[in-house]
Amino acid sequence: MIVRNVRILGGEPVDIRIEDGVIAEIAPEIAGEPGIDGGGAIVLPGLVDLHTHLREPGREDAETVQTGTQSAARGGYTAVHAMANTSPVADTAGVVEQVWRLGREFAHCDVQPVGAVTVGLEGRQLAELGAMADSAARVRVFSDDGRCVDDAVLMRRALEYVKAFDGVIAQHAQEPRLTGGAQMNEGVVSGRLGLTGWPAVAEEAIIARDCLLAAHVGSRLHVCHVSTAGSVEILRWAKSKGWNITAEVTPHHLLLTDDLVEDSPVGAYNPIYKVNPPLRTRADVEALRAALADGTIDIVATDHAPHPVEDKETEWSAAAMGMVGLETALSVVQEAMVDTGLLDWAGVADRMSIVPARIGRLSGHGQPIEVGVPANLTLYDPSVRTEVDPSAFASKSRNTPYEGMTLPGRVVATFLRGKPTVLEGKLV
Amino acid sequence: MNRHLISAGDLSRDDALLILDTAEELARVSERSIKKLPTLRGRTVVNLFFEDSTRTRISFEAAAKRLSADVINFSAKGSSVSKGESLKDTALTLEAMGADAVVIRHGASGAPHRLANWVHGSVVNAGDGTHEHPTQALLDAFSMRRRLGALDGRTVTIVGDVLHSRVARSNVLLLATLGADVTLVAPPTLLPVAVDTWPCAVSYDLDAVLPKSDVVMMLRVQKERMNAAYFPSEREYSRRYGLDRDRFAKMPDEAIVMHPGPMNRGMEIAAEVADSPRSTIVEQVANGVTIRMAVLYLLLGGETA
Amino acid sequence: MVSSAVSDFSSDQTPHSRAVLEGPDIHRALTRIAHEILERTKGADGVVLLGIPTRGATLARRLGDRIERFEGVKIPVGSIDITMYRDDLRLKPARPLGHTELPPDGIDGRIVVLVDDVLYSGRTVRAALDALNDLGRPTAVQLATLVDRGHRELPIRADYVGKNLPTAKSEKVKVYLQETDGRDAVLLMKEDAK
Numbered sequence: 001m002i003v004r005n006v007r008i009l010g011g012e013p014v015d016i017r018i019e020d021g022v023i024a025e026i027a028p029e030i031a032g033e034p035g036i037d038g039g040g041a042i043v044l045p046g047l048v049d050l051h052t053h054l055r056e057p058g059r060e061d062a063e064t065v066q067t068g069t070q071s072a073a074r075g076g077y078t079a080v081h082a083m084a085n086t087s088p089v090a091d092t093a094g095v096v097e098q099v100w101r102l103g104r105e106f107a108h109c110d111v112q113p114v115g116a117v118t119v120g121l122e123g124r125q126l127a128e129l130g131a132m133a134d135s136a137a138r139v140r141v142f143s144d145d146g147r148c149v150d151d152a153v154l155m156r157r158a159l160e161y162v163k164a165f166d167g168v169i170a171q172h173a174q175e176p177r178l179t180g181g182a183q184m185n186e187g188v189v190s191g192r193l194g195l196t197g198w199p200a201v202a203e204e205a206i207i208a209r210d211c212l213l214a215a216h217v218g219s220r221l222h223v224c225h226v227s228t229a230g231s232v233e234i235l236r237w238a239k240s241k242g243w244n245i246t247a248e249v250t251p252h253h254l255l256l257t258d259d260l261v262e263d264s265p266v267g268a269y270n271p272i273y274k275v276n277p278p279l280r281t282r283a284d285v286e287a288l289r290a291a292l293a294d295g296t297i298d299i300v301a302t303d304h305a306p307h308p309v310e311d312k313e314t315e316w317s318a319a320a321m322g323m324v325g326l327e328t329a330l331s332v333v334q335e336a337m338v339d340t341g342l343l344d345w346a347g348v349a350d351r352m353s354i355v356p357a358r359i360g361r362l363s364g365h366g367q368p369i370e371v372g373v374p375a376n377l378t379l380y381d382p383s384v385r386t387e388v389d390p391s392a393f394a395s396k397s398r399n400t401p402y403e404g405m406t407l408p409g410r411v412v413a414t415f416l417r418g419k420p421t422v423l424e425g426k427l428v
Numbered sequence: 429m430n431r432h433l434i435s436a437g438d439l440s441r442d443d444a445l446l447i448l449d450t451a452e453e454l455a456r457v458s459e460r461s462i463k464k465l466p467t468l469r470g471r472t473v474v475n476l477f478f479e480d481s482t483r484t485r486i487s488f489e490a491a492a493k494r495l496s497a498d499v500i501n502f503s504a505k506g507s508s509v510s511k512g513e514s515l516k517d518t519a520l521t522l523e524a525m526g527a528d529a530v531v532i533r534h535g536a537s538g539a540p541h542r543l544a545n546w547v548h549g550s551v552v553n554a555g556d557g558t559h560e561h562p563t564q565a566l567l568d569a570f571s572m573r574r575r576l577g578a579l580d581g582r583t584v585t586i587v588g589d590v591l592h593s594r595v596a597r598s599n600v601l602l603l604a605t606l607g608a609d610v611t612l613v614a615p616p617t618l619l620p621v622a623v624d625t626w627p628c629a630v631s632y633d634l635d636a637v638l639p640k641s642d643v644v645m646m647l648r649v650q651k652e653r654m655n656a657a658y659f660p661s662e663r664e665y666s667r668r669y670g671l672d673r674d675r676f677a678k679m680p681d682e683a684i685v686m687h688p689g690p691m692n693r694g695m696e697i698a699a700e701v702a703d704s705p706r707s708t709i710v711e712q713v714a715n716g717v718t719i720r721m722a723v724l725y726l727l728l729g730g731e732t733a
Numbered sequence: 734m735v736s737s738a739v740s741d742f743s744s745d746q747t748p749h750s751r752a753v754l755e756g757p758d759i760h761r762a763l764t765r766i767a768h769e770i771l772e773r774t775k776g777a778d779g780v781v782l783l784g785i786p787t788r789g790a791t792l793a794r795r796l797g798d799r800i801e802r803f804e805g806v807k808i809p810v811g812s813i814d815i816t817m818y819r820d821d822l823r824l825k826p827a828r829p830l831g832h833t834e835l836p837p838d839g840i841d842g843r844i845v846v847l848v849d850d851v852l853y854s855g856r857t858v859r860a861a862l863d864a865l866n867d868l869g870r871p872t873a874v875q876l877a878t879l880v881d882r883g884h885r886e887l888p889i890r891a892d893y894v895g896k897n898l899p900t901a902k903s904e905k906v907k908v909y910l911q912e913t914d915g916r917d918a919v920l921l922m923k924e925d926a927k
Contacts, residue, residue: 183537186621187621187622188622188625190620190621190622191620191621191622191623191625191626192597192622192626193537193538193559194537194538194556194557194558194559194560194594194597195537195538195557195558195559196558197620197621199621267541267542267544267545268538268541269537269538269539269541269542270542310514313514313516314514314515314516314542315515315534315536315538315539315542316536316537316538316539316542317535317536317537317538317557318515318536429827446829449829449830450829450830453814453830453831453832453833454830456833460867460868462867462868464867465817465818465867466817466818466863467817467818467822495817725817725827726827727827728827729817729822729827729828730822730823730825730826730827730828731823731824731825731826
């Protein structure tokens with residue numbers, strides 16, 4: 001198969017020939033079959049998400065492995081890491097293998113399960129991390145995401161223990177005592193709205209502690225969804241020490257701010273903006289963008305968190321936290337980072353494919369687009385602007401904060417080991 | 429005026445004065461032998477109370493009945509709401525009943541905003557979580573105006589748990605609109621982090637502020653706050669922020685004392701202060717009915733959108 | 734009197750608008766009504782004048798002053814706002830309330846003379862009768878109006894009329910009084926007059 005007229009990382013137009021799922025030739029013009037016309041689209045290495053909630057097993061009303069991976073493919077992803085906070089929790093080899101097998105069965109993108117750090121995400125006893133690592137799912141990323149491993153001793157042990165199989169602890173940094181009943185970013189808006197604040201320090205204190213712990217025991221640490229300017233400062237300092245720390249930022253934290261809770265086209269207190277960690281201030285957004293640009297924050301991860309309508313059409317405090325993100329991630333990153341001149345397409349490939357695959361120790365993903373590598377590719381047309389229409393989502397859920405917003409770009413096609421999962425923007 | 433009354437911040441100065449002036453006229457109705465007006469005949473007002481607040485509910489009920497509206501009291505306890513029905517489904521039920529106005533009291537900040545998305549009638553916020561309680565602020569302003577005259581340039585001191593107080597939020601917004609100078613006094617733990625962005629001054633020292641106050645409004649302090657380390661003990665709170673007889677003596681002679689109720693006598697306010705002739709606490713209750721009549725009349729008394 | 738009101742007044746003299754009563758006419762009409770009230774009520778004993786805000790209340794005060802001047806008796810004057818009793822509330826946004834001020838001794842057992850500026854459909858008077866019903870029990874209620882322009886929609890008539898003014902329904906009658914408007918006049922305007 002030949003993919004014609006595409007621009008690798010936005011470079012000169014080329015044709016790409018794919019054989020047996022591997023890139024066989026890259027040249028300005030390749031003779032032969034008509035192939036697929038890329039129409040001058042940018043080609044990126046297939047995107048890799050380190051932070052996806054597929055909800056299966058347990059909340060199949062919100063998302064399933066099938067719909068979640070379809071959503072991923074439409075967003076240009078060829079691999080997603082499925083978070084462990086399912087029901088039952090992915091804290092045993094059995095559950096992670098079940099999720100992994102479902103991903104293989106539907107084959108819209110690769111599903112790499114994340115294992116829970118502690119049994120039942122309860123933060124008391126380590127889960128069988130080694131068994132999950134040794135299972136067919138080959139788990140390398142462990143996270144209690146949704147909950148913070150706040151016990152310092154437990155966190156230290158987890159960081160140490162996973163060294164045996166090159167694992168990484170992905171920490172949801174949230175000091176629980178400082179965030180009891182927290183509803184939104186603590187600041188000007190929370191004070192006015194009378195919503196319990198989620199202070200930046202609750203994130204920053206845990207990140208600082210974990211960086212010190214990781215350095216002390218010589219382990220890898222990954223920090224989930226960094227959301228504050230203060231966190232960026234701590235990470236910059238920790239990285240300057242040469243410690244083995246990586247961090248992610250979500251697309252929504254690169255674009256949206258907490259004043260939307262008070263004033264937005266969808267009305268005040270609309271839980272469509274309720275997410276954890278919460279939307280922060282404009283200054284935080286600017287700091288996160290700069291950190292992603294200069295590498296202090298390594299990657300973009302979606303924290304795709306589907307919820308059914310009834311969990312969002314409620315009063316604010318009763319609503320579920322989270323936003324779907326897979327199908328809008330690349331557009332939001334273009335809006336926040338590329339169109340602002342902070343990142344070029346090589347930078348986008350780095351932050352959304354190459355480095356996430358490296359952190360997750362995923363083979364076959366996040367490799368440079370060269371002859372001989374698996375043909376995991378995303379074709380993206382950055383020139384169009386369209387209104388976000390949640391009804392067109394492949395995801396089972398519609399809880400996007402971008403409904404009605406006009407965002408740039410469109411995923412034209414996605415190839416998983418040479419096989420198209422999306423063509424002309426539609427699922428294959 | 430807006431179709432709803434959800435935040436005191438939504439009221440322009442003209443709106444606020446119109447409500448106060450209307451209440452001034454309606455106050456006479458309470459003095460008549462026939463305390464009823466036919467104005468809202470055929471209109472339906474639903475009192476949708478998710479929190480127990482008999483005082484506020486009967487105040488709205490009396491106001492609506494004095495205007496001849498039909499009143500439906502919908503208490504969340506023992507209803508389908510306690511069996512898990514969502515606010516939205518409840519709203520659609522009220523809509524089907526033809527509610528012209530829904531008076532909502534809810535433990536969640538912002539619940540009235542959400543409700544307004546789902547009903548056609550007017551939404552009146554009767555207290556939402558730790559957000560606002562605009563009719564309380566209006567009745568407070570009305571009570572102050574009846575005692576002191578116009579509020580422009582008057583100094584109002586609000587003392588207590590501002591962080592969790594919907595009364596304080598609404599009062600700060602409304603009093604600023606009406607031209608009064610508001611000072612909040614509380615221990616730093618009971619002030620929101622960005623209170624410096626509010627249209628008021630802030631002090632931690634009640635004794636310094638009292639001699640300059642025309643009005644001192646004491647907020648209820650819930651004893652549970654003590655367990656969450658907002659202050660060390662009731663005794664210490666009362667010593668530093670309670671309005672006792674000695675502090676009362678420091679207030680100017682004409683200054684008045686207010687409390688939205690229910691009071692913790694001996695905690696934030698001494699009994700003899702609460703019962704003094706300069707306390708408006710009892711008339712605040714009567715004024716509550718009057719101000720709510722004015723609000724219901726102005727929201728429902730004209731054409732409906 | 735030289736004021737902006739004078740220039741307003743001259744600008745009212747357009748093809749769309751003409752003065753049907755000038756200041757002296759209003760003065761004479763009120764004087765006559767005051768005499769008629771005295772005559773009908775046998776010296777205004779037990780009479781209470783209640784004006785319907787805004788201009789009816791002003792007219793009631795003027796009538797009270799005249800009666801006092803003619804007879805040397807001070808009769809109670811008050812106002813009665815009928816907004817909350819109107820039958821057309823739902824046709825317009827909620828209106829600000831007028832002022833109701835009853836004399837200290839109330840209206841029970843008195844002869845209430847309602848005073849309004851213009852009698853038209855009769856609906857305002859109907860509302861005033863309802864309002865009175867909630868305020869007390871007069872022995873009798875009478876009605877005085879400066880202008881009766883006809884087109885009654887209810888079985889209501891005035892006991893004292895300043896001027897009967899034949900009008901078309903498309904026309905408007907506007908009463909200006911010194912106390913509220915800076916001058917005395919009654920204008921008849923075509924509907925499209927500004």
